[in-house]
Amino acid sequence: MNTFSSWSHDRASSANMATEDLPSDFDIVILGTGLTESVVAAACSRVGQRVLHLDRRSYYAGNWASFTFNGLLTWIQEQNEEPKPEEVRDWSGLTEEGEELIHLSQADSASITNLQVFSYVSEEEEEEEAANTTEEEKAADEEAVKESSETESADSKEDDEEEEGAGEEEEQPAQAEGEEPEVDQPRPSPSSQSEPSRKKISYAQLVKEGRRYNIDLVSKLLFSRGSLVDLLIKSNVSRYAEFKNVTRILTYRHGNIEQVPCSRADVFASRQLSVVEKRKLMRFLTSCVEETEEQTAYHGRPYLEFLQDQQLGDNLQHFLLHSIAMAAEDTPTEEGLASTRHFLRSLGRYGNTPFLFPVYGLGEIPQCFCRMSAVFGGIYCLRHSVHCLIVDRDANRCKAVIDSRGQRISCSHIVMETSYLDRSKVATPSRFLSRAVLITDSSVLPSESDQQISMVTVPPEGGSPAVKMVELSPSSMTCIPGTYLVHLTCRSVGSAHQDLSPLVTRMFRTTESQEEDRRPSVLWSLYFNMADGTASQVEGQPLPSNVHICHGPDSALGHEDAVQQAASIFQSILPEEEFCPPAPNPEDIVYDGDNTSTGEDRGDMGQDDEQNPEQNQNQENRNQNEENQNQENPDPEQNQNQGNPELQSVGPEERPASS
């Protein structure tokens, strides 16, 4: 998370700068460093706008962030803290005649709720004791559960009640499982070897190696031909990140995990499809790329109906509906076909699945855009916010802000994340996402390679919503070897725990059970609800027209919503300018009054040319880690320069003079 401390004006951390004031005039002030805000920041800086980008948190990316294990524990603690009473100060000394104040919120609004943590690992470094007495384990479990419920947040009275109920429920299935085997669970024959002593990972180890975790708050993937990949390539931001192909698409069906054949090579290799099914599937996939009259005839009718009429059989229908279109049974045909096409267009661009995942987690992406913004002069401050907006009463335009240190900063546009608005101005979100994060000890579908990154679709069943699950292996640089990081996401019906724990107990071991149970064990889990950004609404008095609101993460798998939102905000601020044009390569940059150098000797800039050692260190470490990893880079032309050396050289030089 501290990658950017070198160039961000993180005042709290640099004591000698603590007394410095920010410039008092900017074109655009942006609050919040989530994906949308960061893209807007990069786009505006790129076309020469003076951007001040602030976040009141101590980390980048807001609800889009990735945390180390320890960072996540801190975040959990923060979520549980009582919000400090908002200090009301009188700013009238900074305002002029005809100006009004709009106060902003100084704490996060209720975007995260129902936080619950469960730990299934022993606290202490454990001796090699293979078959522990179950009682002891159970006691430990219960203790963990008890302990974690103490840390639960108390967001509102309603939530409290819900949580109590949830807590009871959690113990119930755990017991039930210990006593009677679940019916739909495949029973492997006793002869099949389950490692007699699976090496146990202790809590202490998780904490000790916690730095190697990168745990995302939102779980999304990049469609290889989605708008985010296009934007990364077009803007040249791709040079700041590296990506891996999701290696397989899985689905949970009849209590089993199955691989979904979606590429030509998958279909060819699939053992579960008959040759006739292979042909039918290939034919369907080829035919639905183009719109036909037959398809048009189904418009308005469910996609499921269309699929049924294609005589594909149950297998294929399941794959096509739930895993490829990721549609519900009542999704209309035109929508189902559109998402199928989106999937297929992305397929094969970088590999056998349509998805990319950023190495080191999704939290990298907003930071990459922040970096691009900083390269083009954007100024960054964390733990820094804005108390209020100053609005010109007559023009109904915001003309300045007062920052958290009482400085008046004028600007012509404000972009902010919803949570910066005073609570009274935001409606309680009507929709939530249910999230679960699990650290497990093995893959849901072990294979020859232990480097799989899997996307798992779980179709809706008996009233429970469809769940999207992403299982990350250590190769994604998000967890330590020997563990897997599993993200589950669905639209909330109840609390995250109510929505997701039944599935978790079906797919994973949460208690010590029979030896032949080969399901992965959960070592640690976190449940929480996050407001669905697309459901947030601004209430009351309309905001001035130059105040632009970004909502948080949506529930879709891709990043289309955030990119689209950023593009439309950018358009309304700068309708004449291009959105994120390609950044020039450093070697093509010519500096004013310097016609000879081609960017290699830039020492004469009179700028601080010293590269930040910490940053270099960081970069080197990463490069080392990445060695021998087969990494994807979304820009085909960039593929040769992995571990891009330009990365280090661009930042510091381009850093704007600090005063």
Add this chain to the structure above:
Amino acid sequence: MHGRVKVKTTAQQEEEKRKEREKKLKVYVAARDACFSKRKDGVFDDEALQLTQQLLSANPDFATLWNYRREILTHLETVKDEDEAQKIYEAELSFLESCLKVNPKSYGSWHHRGWVSARLPRPDWARELRLCDRCLSLDDRNFHCWDYRRMVVKMSSVPVKQELEFTDRLIGSNFSNYSSWHYRSTLLPLLHPGSPEPPPSRCDGDPPHSCSPPSPQTHFHRVCEEQLLKEYELVQNAFFTDPNDQSAWFYYRWLLGRAEREEMISCAYVSREQERVAVAFSRPVNAQSGSLLLVLDGQPQRVEWRSVHPHFKHSPVWICDLPPGTISDIANEHNLTVHWTEKHTHRDCALYTGRSESWCRDTATDLELFRSELSVEKTSVLQSELQSVNQLQELEPLNKWCLLTIILLMRALDPLGYEKETLAHFQTLKEVDSMRSAYYSDLCSKFMIENTILKMEYAEVRVFSISDRNLTTLCHLDQLLLVTHINLSSNQLRRLPPQFAMLQCLEVVEADNNSIENLEGVYHLPKLEEVSLKNNKISTLADLQPLASCPKLRRLDLRGNPVTQTANVESELAELLPSVADLLL
């Protein structure tokens, strides 16, 4: 504004590039000239090595420079000890790697690498194999690399199994890769050889039904059945996934395919009147090389073998004339043996008293003749293959590969029984793949001729009749050595090709209603008496010239041909073909 970026204009860049290129060219030309003069002077030093390296990294396909480099290296090898040579060659390999990065399909670089690897005192084949793996993962159809890989595999005795697994991997990632499928076809017979054929039963004596001599060529390139079934499954997965990908279909053809036909003398024929012997082989041979020996009544004969038409150096049918008077007396019985010394095989033929001709040949079965096109041991296997391909055809009724494969399977199973379906499929093929309709017509003609030959064999007659079958070409004429009457009427033939001269016993030709304009093959047919060519396209007298070589021709029907409009046609023909008594114009 401070630190603001400007991007260079393209004109600026262009100019810079141009200058750069000019500079480069100068350096290149100078180095090249230096190399040439050094080579002329016979200098083999390190500087030359450096110069060529510099040039070759810019242009790895400069063969002369590679040659020079090899000269230098062989020279250095003589003056350095083994360790030094090893070092030099290792440096050469890493230099080559950089060349291959620039152009992975450079003939020069790959050839040189092969040369270096073979000379390396302590070669590291494992490393070479990894290089091949890497190159093929970048481009799985780089045939240079495939070649080099085969060399590496051979030199370092990589287990066949390992290589087969390698093709598994490549096919798994992309099955549109004929190189991998082909490589499989060379590996499988080594790893899973088919059981050796039961030795062909030897029969002694019993003429005139002679036996097939033991074949020196067993069916190699065969794969054991268990593995074959696995391969069928694999390749079916491929063509069901993508029926338009030809590589899988080609491999499938190979799997179903056959070994070559046994080499033998399939027929020997002797005619008392012409005092002539004709011999048919199972494949075209050149009998002039002295490998054929004719023994008559225990006496080797000095005869001159000739092919039936001067057009052929290699031919399946050869003839010779016996010295006059040797067998002309009808009261004598003669025993003939033709030895094919090269292949240690022979065929006997007895000309009994009172007989004007005699022959000896295999009782040809359909299996021996044509079915071996696809020769899987068990019909049941073929039957189930036909079933699954038919299943695919139901899903993809217009897929040409599928249709063609069905036709081949049907022929392998029962050519006569499936004749109707075969013809229907050919019709569809010509429609869906009109670019190749002529190919399909020819193939269909071939199959129709085969069927007709089979029917003729079953009927044990010497009449070959195949009228109104849309024939576009004639083939298998070597099988018709003994035919006396041929009816080719109402087809789409345009010529009677030189092979037609193999019909040594032919007396009557009916070829009305075709588009024949060329009679090249009606050449020295000793017994030919009647030729009917009504409604064809013979337009000049010169086209009829070959007929003049047939001494017994007495009836010729040319009605409906353009040539009949020629002035003085009657008198001209009388002069050209004096034997013809019955001329219809």
